Amino acid sequence: xxxxxxxxxxxxxxxxxxxxxxxxxxxxxxxxxxxxxxxxxxxxxxxxxxxxxxxxxxxxxxxxxxxxxxxxxxxxxxxxxxxxxxxxxxxxxxxxxxxxxxxxxxxxxxxxxxxxxxxxxxxxxxxxxxxxxxxxxxxxxxxxxxxxxxxxxxxxxxxxxxxxxxxxxxxxxxxxxxxxxxxxxxxxxxxxxxxxxxxxxxxxxxxxxxxxxxxxxxxxxxxxxxxxxxxxxxxxxxxxxxxxxxxxxxxxxxxxxxxxxxxxxxxxxxxxxxxxxxxxxxxxxxxxxxxxxxxxxxxxxxxxxxxxxxxxxxxxxxxxxxxxxxxxxxxxxxxxxxxxxxxxxxxxxxxxxxxxxxxxxxxxxxxxxxxxxxxxxxxxxxxxxxxxxxxxxxxxxxxxxxxxxxxxxxxxxxxxxxxxxxxxxxxxxxxxxxxxxxxxxxxxxxxxxxxxxxxxxxxxxxxxxxxxxxxxxxxxxxxxxxxxxxxxxxxxxxxxxxxxxxxxxxxxxxxxxxxxxxxxxxxxxxxxxxxxxxxxxxxxxxxxxxxxxxxxxxxxxxxxxxxxxxxxxxxxxxxxxxxxxxxxxxxxxxxxxxxxxxxxxxxxxx
Amino acid sequence: xxxxxxxxxxxxxxxxxxxxxxxxxxxxxxxxxxxxxxxxxxxxxxxxxxxxxxxxxxxxxxxxxxxxxxxxxxxxxxxxxxxxxxxxxxxxxxxxxxxxxxxxxxxxxxxxxxxxxxxxxxxxxxxxxxxxxxxxxxxxxxxxxxxxxxxxxxxxxxxxxxxxxxxxxxxxxxxxxxxxxxxxxxxxxxxxxxxxxxxxxxxxxxxxxxxxxxxxxxxxxxxxxxxxxxxxxxxxxxxxxxxxxxxxxxxxxxxxxxxxxxxxxxxxxxxxxxxxxxxx
Numbered sequence: 001x002x003x004x005x006x007x008x009x010x011x012x013x014x015x016x017x018x019x020x021x022x023x024x025x026x027x028x029x030x031x032x033x034x035x036x037x038x039x040x041x042x043x044x045x046x047x048x049x050x051x052x053x054x055x056x057x058x059x060x061x062x063x064x065x066x067x068x069x070x071x072x073x074x075x076x077x078x079x080x081x082x083x084x085x086x087x088x089x090x091x092x093x094x095x096x097x098x099x100x101x102x103x104x105x106x107x108x109x110x111x112x113x114x115x116x117x118x119x120x121x122x123x124x125x126x127x128x129x130x131x132x133x134x135x136x137x138x139x140x141x142x143x144x145x146x147x148x149x150x151x152x153x154x155x156x157x158x159x160x161x162x163x164x165x166x167x168x169x170x171x172x173x174x175x176x177x178x179x180x181x182x183x184x185x186x187x188x189x190x191x192x193x194x195x196x197x198x199x200x201x202x203x204x205x206x207x208x209x210x211x212x213x214x215x216x217x218x219x220x221x222x223x224x225x226x227x228x229x230x231x232x233x234x235x236x237x238x239x240x241x242x243x244x245x246x247x248x249x250x251x252x253x254x255x256x257x258x259x260x261x262x263x264x265x266x267x268x269x270x271x272x273x274x275x276x277x278x279x280x281x282x283x284x285x286x287x288x289x290x291x292x293x294x295x296x297x298x299x300x301x302x303x304x305x306x307x308x309x310x311x312x313x314x315x316x317x318x319x320x321x322x323x324x325x326x327x328x329x330x331x332x333x334x335x336x337x338x339x340x341x342x343x344x345x346x347x348x349x350x351x352x353x354x355x356x357x358x359x360x361x362x363x364x365x366x367x368x369x370x371x372x373x374x375x376x377x378x379x380x381x382x383x384x385x386x387x388x389x390x391x392x393x394x395x396x397x398x399x400x401x402x403x404x405x406x407x408x409x410x411x412x413x414x415x416x417x418x419x420x421x422x423x424x425x426x427x428x429x430x431x432x433x434x435x436x437x438x439x440x441x442x443x444x445x446x447x448x449x450x451x452x453x454x455x456x457x458x459x460x461x462x463x464x465x466x467x468x469x470x471x472x473x474x475x476x477x478x479x480x481x482x483x484x485x486x487x488x489x490x491x492x493x494x495x496x497x498x499x500x501x502x503x504x505x506x507x508x509x510x511x512x513x514x515x516x517x518x519x520x521x522x523x524x525x526x527x528x529x530x531x532x533x534x535x536x537x538x539x540x541x542x543x544x545x546x547x548x549x550x551x552x553x554x555x556x557x558x559x560x561x562x563x564x565x566x567x568x569x570x571x572x573x574x575x576x577x578x579x580x581x582x583x584x585x586x587x588x589x590x591x592x593x594x595x596x597x598x599x600x601x602x603x604x605x606x
Numbered sequence: 607x608x609x610x611x612x613x614x615x616x617x618x619x620x621x622x623x624x625x626x627x628x629x630x631x632x633x634x635x636x637x638x639x640x641x642x643x644x645x646x647x648x649x650x651x652x653x654x655x656x657x658x659x660x661x662x663x664x665x666x667x668x669x670x671x672x673x674x675x676x677x678x679x680x681x682x683x684x685x686x687x688x689x690x691x692x693x694x695x696x697x698x699x700x701x702x703x704x705x706x707x708x709x710x711x712x713x714x715x716x717x718x719x720x721x722x723x724x725x726x727x728x729x730x731x732x733x734x735x736x737x738x739x740x741x742x743x744x745x746x747x748x749x750x751x752x753x754x755x756x757x758x759x760x761x762x763x764x765x766x767x768x769x770x771x772x773x774x775x776x777x778x779x780x781x782x783x784x785x786x787x788x789x790x791x792x793x794x795x796x797x798x799x800x801x802x803x804x805x806x807x808x809x810x811x812x813x814x815x816x817x818x819x820x821x822x823x824x825x826x827x828x829x830x831x832x833x834x835x836x837x838x839x840x841x842x843x844x845x846x847x848x849x850x851x852x853x854x855x856x857x858x859x860x861x862x863x864x865x866x867x868x869x870x871x872x873x874x875x876x877x878x879x880x881x882x883x884x885x886x
Contacts, residue, residue, distance in 0.1 A: 073697070147860050150860050255823070306698075307703055
């Protein structure tokens with residue numbers, strides 16, 4: 001590739017990130033210009049309430065990234081705001097005031113918020129945690145912090161808070177510019193971030209967290225780091241808010257502000273960046289105007305709008321407006337960037353000298369129901385092993401036990417000499433396991449290229465601010481992408497693909513992990529004969545040319561016969577036969593199991 | 607010491623009564639009703655209206671339940687039904703509903719604190735102590751509610767259908783159970799229970815538009831920790847409610863107010879399914 005001159009699409013792809021950066025910069029400059037002139041056009045009261053709204057909008061953005069993009073419903077973002085605000089108030093009240101103290105208080109607030117974020121993240125995000133649990137923890141957080149403030153007595157000002165501490169009594173315009181510059185900076189960074197490689201990972205986590213783990217993405221760690229980062233931004237916003245208003249109260253850390261943030265984000269449009277920003281500013285400013293005349297009615301309107309939006313327009317108001325506007329102007333939404341495909345040499349993990357997969361006495365039971373018992377077998381390099389058996393024999397359960405250390409109830413799974421232990425799926429991927437699910441479980445709202453890139457998480461650096469213009473795939477994955485016509489549809493969202501293409505993409509993603517051991521659960525279910533033969537060809541070439549180990553669950557005995565080098569027959573949670581294709585497929589036992597005789601195991605001694 | 611035990615038992619009874627409405631909805635509908643606090647508030651105002659009208663304070667309880675039932679049915683049809691497949695959104699929509707109810711109450715009755723007449727007052731001699739009659743009465747109420755719900759779930763046609771929906775909604779529908787109707791009835795029942803609980807607790811606290819809020823969070827935590835079962839809820843009400851009383855008495859009421867939330871969050875970290883006593 002390196003020797004060739006750049007092709008036209010390649011040059012275009014390389015220019016895309018820069019164009020994206022320029023677009024964001026142009027919008028940023030436009031917003032800055034607006035920011036500079038605004039205080040001279042607006043009256044003092046409006047500028048005053050706008051400053052507060054600008055800080056709150058930055059906080060709302062952090063809620064949006066956690067909830068709108070990543071799917072973590074958080075009630076507790078106000079807590080981080082409160083930590084930053086109280087850091088400011090406490091330092092200025094009790095310790096000192098001046099530029100040095102201000103920087104100290106800001107850093108203190110951010111560090112404290114990051115520590116809280118780390119604690120919350122560690123509590124809320126672990127492998128197998130339900131999404132609800134994160135909401136519970138983020139609900140508990142502001143309640144606990146508010147009580148801590150209450151318990152602080154005169155030090156924290158208890159329920160009346162702290163006010164009148166020394167601060168910079170700059171002109172209103174200066175504060176407006178500070179708040180606005182902060183918001184513009186956070187917004188621009190957020191736009192670049194959510195559209196970057198990493199931003200797509202967040203969406204993937206929202207859409208299907210479990211699948212992400214099987215692509216080797218450390219979901220829990222990403223969520224924890226995100227919580228910490230969003231906490232830091234929230235604390236910075238809180239610091240600015242406190243320094244400007246010169247008042248802090250327990251409400252700033254409270255659960256009610258946390259829910260208000262959700263309302264602003266939902267109305268503005270979750271999963272967009274500009275929506276929550278404008279939503280927050282519009283609602284907060286209107287609230288301030290109406291708080292004198294119609295306080296209850298206004299809150300009633302907001303509550304009603306919130307319920308309506310959640311029920312009828314879950315994407316929020318702004319995206320709907322945008323869609324209508326585009327329709328009016330006959331403009332299409334901006335196309336998603338398409339990377340150029342490049343082949344990369346695959347170097348699957350695993351020690352040459354070790355046996356790829358050793359399974360010893362693996363068991364699985366659900367309560368008293370024994371689904372797997374005493375499973376023992378080994379898979380060598382370059383073997384294509386088919387698992388056959390009637391429904392309910394435990395084939396899929398066995399596959400599950402190989403790809404997730406938490407699944408098995410007993411026994412050992414050893415990959416290249418390393419015990420899998422109770423490792424979660426993302427660490428199993430690092431050992432060389434690639435698992436394809438029975439149903440193509442991919443991300444409906446991501447494009448083909450974005451899905452393929454997700455599988456490269458373990459192997460490549462994911463940019464935080466741009467879409468990498470080149471997508472590197474190992475040869476086998478690239479071959480599937482090209483042969484099934486996916487290469488021409490890289491920018492198409494997955495939900496528009498046919499069933500066959502989805503299955504092919506799913507398989508290409510598994511191979512893009514560069515696994516040493518591939519676990520496939522009925523990869524050909526529902527495919528046409530041609531598609532099936534193509535997949536068979538790819539699998540046999542993987543085994544022959546790259547010496548991978550493939551473990552296949554399959555019902556179609558003809559397909560098994562064509563491609564396997566070995567077959568294992570399972571029945572009622574046990575292995576009843578293990579041998580070459582000829583030995584197994586034509587045995588009387590297999591015919592009997594499939595025909596449904598009741599005591600096949602007694603004959604198996606033969 | 608005996609006072610402490612009575613405090614624990616009566617607090618647990620109150621928590622149990624307040625949380626049952628939330629639990630029945632979560633159990634059958636897999637839905638977290640964040641309007642639960644608002645339904646408690648509605649019950650509180652129903653009791654207040656009873657006092658205003660000069661009716662017997664005993665009437666407050668059925669009156670609150672009736673108001674809750676009617677509102678619950680309306681809410682289920684218009685707000686909850688479209689959100690079956692979006693559980694996190696259902697939390698938000700019901701929270702928004704709570705805001706609406708709170709504002710309507712504020713517009714109708716103002717923000718001032720009101721008081722409702724208790725059905726009984728004073729203290730009785732109990733185990734050699736003088737203790738609030740009303741709090742002891744609430745223990746009876748909790749037992750009746752618990753027994754009544756168990757009876758409803760295990761000895762009636764509705765209970766059979768509801769349990770079928772709990773275990774496997776698709777299969778239940780396949781067997782000809784109208785799960786939509788079961789859900790409607792469940793939400794109505796849950797809202798009625800919440801309103802009734804609101805009326806029951808108002809003699810102990812004052813009535814204001816935000817009456818339900820602190821109870822919502824505690825109920826939510828208790829229900830999740832209980833593993834969504836009636837005996838489980840009884841046990842966690844006693845354990846966590848007891849911890850709250852002990853901490854409030856010996857340490858500080860402020861930290862006491864946090865006990866349930868913090869303990870529940872920690873218990874759920876270790877056992878995500880709750881204490882899981884007594885099945886589902």
